[in-house]
Structures are given as structure tokens and as C-alpha cells.
Amino acid sequence: MEREMKINIENPIYGSLTMPNEGGVYPAILIISGSGPLDRDGNVKKGKITTNLYKELAHFMTDLGFVTLRYDKRGTGKREGDWLAAGFSDLVEDAKKSIEFLQSHPNVDKEKIIVCGHSEGTIIATKLAESINLAGIMLLSGGVDNLIEAVEKQRQFSYKELFATPGIMGWLYRKLKVDVKGEKQVNSFMEKVMKSDKDVIKVQLFFKQPAKWYREHNSFNTREALKRVTCPVIAIQGDKDALVDNEVLKELPNLVQGKSEFHIIPNMEHGLRVQSEPKTVLKMRKFFKEILKRPLHEEGLMEISTWLVANYKNEESMNEEKAVL
Template identity: 30%
Template sequence: MRELAVEVPGAPPLAGTLTLPDSPGPVPAVVLTSGSGPLDRDSNHRRARFDVARQLAAALAAGGLASLRYDKRGVGASPGDWRAAGFTDNVDDLGRALDALAARPEVDPARLLLAGHSEGALLSAALAARGAPVRGVVLLSTSATPGDELLRWQARELGPTLPAPVRLLLRLLRTDLEAKVATQHARVRATTTDVARLGGVRVNARWTREFLDHDPRTDLAGVRVPVLALTGSKDVQAPPRDLEVVAATVRSPVQTHLVPDLTHTLRRQPGQASLRGYRAELRRPVDPEVLDTVVTWCRRACHADAPAENPL
């Protein structure tokens, strides 16, 4: 495996890494895109090293596939401001990364794939629905629920997992987390700028407005290439049941995988699912089953006809 620093042209340019296998080219390749917020090309945040894209890149290279991953606007070595970028801007950036990958001499432009985690899965589905020239799409920890409904669902799921003192305080204050989330949505919808200050904090207002109104089912219905969708049974950020929606909505061959005990970090967690377990999970590598499933599917998508359906 070898890695090259690359730049995705455009405004703003995006800094990235091209990972190549130890095999003669041109080779099939995958664009990797990460979740929401200020994540770098490796899917890392300064407070949480998810490391999903970097580990996927290494696994793909071992399987003979190249990959391109990139820093978001205003993150890592990319200029700009991630807070000012909307959801549609992020789709456009993914499209630019795909074009940049297709132009590389080491890569076979007829054998390209998209693979995204969390928001990256939504971006990948959106770009594929635009008719991007790819052989398939990998959706990891994806949602098929409209954004405003998804965030309310997250509040319902996360409430019972909060520490007991926090739950007690919320009861004493008569605070309903789901109602509080809905109130925040209304405040964001009332903004008109890309970045707004709410509660003394600068937030990515345009992205949030676009995300709240985004219905992934529209994009899924427009995808015309094979899809792999994988979610963990203990994901409290993307509903595991949405795998059924993906399978029912995409009109091309679909493989769905519900991985036992897997969380949104793509690691396994014993006991009750909660965000509190993330710190310990992130000290471990991405689950081997996830990596093996993705690499095997990508190889088949690039070297054979469309994968057969594998219903949930």
C-alpha cells in the first residue's frame, strides 16, 4: 500500500489522500466520505478519533482497490469554514472528489464506487441519485428517515441512556428532550444565514436547515446502481430498522446487513447501547466484519455483474 497527497480542485480546494494497492493499475477505486461535523479525511474529530475512512482505505488497498478520502471545508488542510457549508455543498464536494479520482492515471474510471458513513452515506446516496458514474454505493450507518424526524428519534433513544443524575435533573426541571430538540429546530428554521449564533454558540445553520428538510428516501429511490447498506443493531444515531426502508426503496440490487451489537462507531458494544460507550469503543479498531463485508462487496461490484439481492 502507498499513499499520495492529492488536492481536489474547486472552490475551495480540498486536501486529500489517495491510497493505492500494491498491484498494477489502473485499479478500481472508492471515494470515502465521513460523517457530519468537522471531521477530517480519516473521519477524525479533535475530540473523537473515529478513524473509519482511514481504516477502510487500508482494508480496500489490501483487497486491491484504491481510495480517495478528503478533509472537509475548513478542516485539516482544506481551507474554508465547515459551518458555512450546506448539506448540498457537501454533496457537490463529494462530486468533485469523484471527478478528481476518475482523472487519476492509477485508477480505472469505469470501476468507481462511493462509500460513506453516517452523513457520508446520505451524501453518497444523493450523488448517486444525480446519476454519478459509479458501479455501486456503500451506505454505512445510514438513515432513511427525514432529518427532523431522525433528530427527534435520536432524542428518544438517547434519553434513557443518560447517566442517572442527568435523568433525575431533567425530571426535576420537567425537561422533555424531544420537545427541546423540536424547539431548537424551530429556532434554526427561523435563521436565514449560513452561520448563526444560538445560545451563544455559532452553529452551521444552513446545513441544519437543509438537513432537517432532507428526505433520504427521495435519493434512495433515484439510485440505479447496486447498494450495500450496513448498520449495527445498537446504533442510536441511525435507526437500524431503516435498513428495511433502504431495501424497499432502492430499485436496484441491494444487500443489507444488520450487525449484532455494532454501534454508530462501527465497533461492538456490550450491554445497553449509549453514547457513553463511545470512548472505550474508539480505542479499538473498526469491527473486522464491517471491513470484510465492505471489501468483499466492493470487489464483486467492480469485477462482476451486479451483486445478487440479500434481503434483511
């Protein structure tokens, strides 16, 4: 079953709640989306981008016996507001309100609420887990690095791709030192962001940028937050994901206090789908439409399923559900 929910009275949050068809009390999963103007399903309005990633994840998890909740970010879907003006703190606050909604729901086991963050959502999940008593967090296509660190590594990877371009173009990129010039531009932009007290600023006169979002992400130390996480943690990334650093997941067991595990899935990209093409930043758009036609990666889903069932669908909880029915 899937129903639309309205959470909060002021500045209401609209979302979709999925439940197993049977009645009863179930563990619940809050799905938190990645960066940009993505709605509850993982889509950008007017058909600009249609991934349905979070909708597919929600239905997969509900088939395993979990209640799921996914919601529209500010300024997306049915939600009012400006997504560019929303800071990291605003995104965390929306997630907290959504957790409170799940805690009050009669079909949710209040002791078994899990947060599943994708991309930027992994950072929000980390922030929540350091201060709220969650049953677990899932970090999909992200984790350990904060947003500023992750974006800096994306730039470095793109420079390497440019320098590896065959022939005269590769030579020209190296000769022009595009990495040095690119980093100067970024530093200039971040200096402007840090000096501003506005939610949104303009660069080059016309282009709006989420200044508050950058400032707040810049000040959040994910590693220090992870040291205060006591619930089970799983991190899953694809080896074809050019937007994350797989190596940092090795730090996870030494950061969190509770049990943790991580998995690097072969031939999986940032959106959790199969990618047979080379790992790339520069050609992501070229491959994007074709990749969206493919299913979510079976091995990635298997790791999600194994972890969820092992930790939250044990024999005792299954018997409790049967008793309620």
C-alpha cells in the same frame, strides 16, 4: 501507496489517495465522512478526537485491490474554510469534485467508482447516487432516514434512557416531563433556523449553530432520492449503534431500483468498532475512549469485503488488471 492530492484550483480540496502497490487500472472508492469537524482520517484537530476510522477503512479497501480517496472537509485538516458555515449542498459539491478527480485519474476504472458514506456521509452518498451514474454506494452507520429524522430518533432514545434511570432520578425525569420540554426547545431552535437566511446563527447569545446545514438537510428527502438510485447498494449498521434506527433498513429493498442488501452487525457501534457494553446515548462518552482502542469489527469488514469483491472484483476485471500489468 498513499499520496496527498490537491483537488480543484479555487478553494482546493486536500485528500489522500491510496493505491495497490502494483500499477494498473482499479475500481475506486470515495470515502465520505460523518458530521462535525472531521478531517480525511476521521479525526478532530489538536488531538481532541482521534479515530483514524477513514484511514483504516481506506487501507483495508486498498488491500482488497481498490483505489480509495478520502478528503478534508471545509475547515478541517489542511482545508481552508469554516465547517460550521458549510451546508449540505456544499458537502455534496465537494464530493462531486472528488468524483470528477477519480474519473480523470489514469489508474481508476471510470465505470467502477463507488461512494462509501459513513453516518452523515450516507445521506451525501444517497444524494450523489440519485443524479450521478455511480457503480455503487455503501451506507455505513446510516441510511434511509434523513439527518433530521435520525437526530429526532436519537433524542427519543435518550429520553427512554432517562426515564429508565433507577430510583429517584428516573422518577424525577418522568415527573418533569423532560421529553416534552426537550422537544419544545428543539422546535423553538428549528423555527429560528428556518426563519434565518444566515449560514451560522447564535443561540443563547454565544453558541454557534450551522443553520444552513440544518435547513438544507431538513429539505432533503432521502427516501424519494433512493427511489431514483439504480446502482447496487449495501447498508451496514451495528446493533449497538444508538445513533441510527436499524429498523428503517428494511425499507431499502422497496426503495432502490437496483439490487440492495443490508446487514445489522451484532456488538458493533457507530464507529464500526466492537462494543460489548450496552447500547446507549447517555453513556457514549464514557465508553468512547475504551472503544477506540479496539479494532474495526471483523464481521462488519467481512460484509464490506464480500460485497466489494463480488460486485467489482470479478474474474473478468482481475484478468484485465493482469493484462495491464
